[in-house]
Amino acid sequence: MIVENKEFHSRICVDALENAKSVFSPLSSEEKQLLLEQMIAHEFKKGEVIYRVGEKPDGVLYLVHGKAKIAKAGIGGREQIVRMAGVHSFIGYRALFAEEESYASATTLEETFLVQLPFETVVSVIRSNSDFALALLKSFATDLRFAENRTVTLTQKHIRGRLAESLLLLHKEYGVGDDEQTLQVLLSREDVAKFSNMTPSNAIRTLSAFAQEGVIALEGRAIKILNIDELERISRLG
Template sequence: MSINGLFPMDKWNFKSHSILEDLPLDEAKPITEHMHDQPCHKGEIIFREGAVPSGIFFIRKGKVKKYKIDTQGGEQIIYIANTGELIGYHALLSEERYPDSASVLEDSIIAFVPKEDFLQVLNNSKVLSQRLLKLLSHEFTVLANSVTFFARRSVRERLATQLVVMREKYKENYEPGMDVEINLSRDDLASMAGTARENVVRILKEFKEDGSIETRGRKIIVKDVHKLLKIADQ
């Protein structure tokens, strides 16, 4: 079922997929001419926190997690980027090192755009500059919403919300009535919900028992999104 009108998905998405759409051909040419596609396997690192950026990355197909490592070596997932989204541009724009890491969640195709080409288009394109400014403003809102949400909600509420968000991100060629399989490890779900793996396993079992979800191996299928939305208090 659709969650339009039931869940504010815009509060959880960065919308970077729209930045390069329909740019004037002469402005987009430096990017498209030198964009290099690279098949990436599940688990492959795209960039690491602290590295110097040499360009940006466009997700042709697949999913990528952005995350930070804490002082104990634990992983905190900041965002799941989907097909059509850009990653790695924050560090390039600020002329700083990467503030986080990115790795592939599933076999994907990632296009690399060299720093010089992206900046050339950005400097010459009013359209791209305006879109990027709007995107960065929106991202601030998303991150502020996430911080507030994590501070005020229980683990159960956070996990229910993340399952609703991931259900939307894993929709491919979706038609009403189709099952949507969320293919994430329990460790990744724990990182997203800010809790221990054991808590995720326990709460997923509870969700399964009340009919909110089904599981097929590690895959999760949301069967009653209304129940999850009620738990999430959205």
């Protein structure tokens, strides 16, 4: 849903461009103004679908606030979460640049705000600003490296190693709360399983085992990382 409040709409768009962590930081004032004039801010409630498999991408999507899961259905319709997206990240860009239909779906994990930019405008700025082009390539290359590493680990690591790695990735992507332990994302056990390439029952058993070993603590959907060094060791051992 497009953000209708003009002041709030403007604030979201400015946040996308002006944040120090934003890939748009290399842009000149004139280029930022060009994007601002064509940028559309969207609001999604928790659990809403941003785009679906088979849809044709309609512009560049940049997540400003919130979280989303990128998932693809496999054999027998079994869903696999291939990526967790956080603030200041692009989603749905592969299909857009490849001029293909979306191969995966994106669903919000909490209230989320993103901006949409016309593809032609972004391409125009890429051609005129090499620093922005390099920043964009670096962002995409980082995502590609993640996908390559994830493919190997999800097929070669054992259950404990896969789950430990997933928790570390969530820690890296979303961070922790003021207690410096609680992951700042609430996932169902089913989503934890889908992100770790295992069944929900295996995810529940392994999480419980980690809790008994004092590596993590479970409070409903909240997960606390109590011993990150041990979690990293389990992940390395596979």
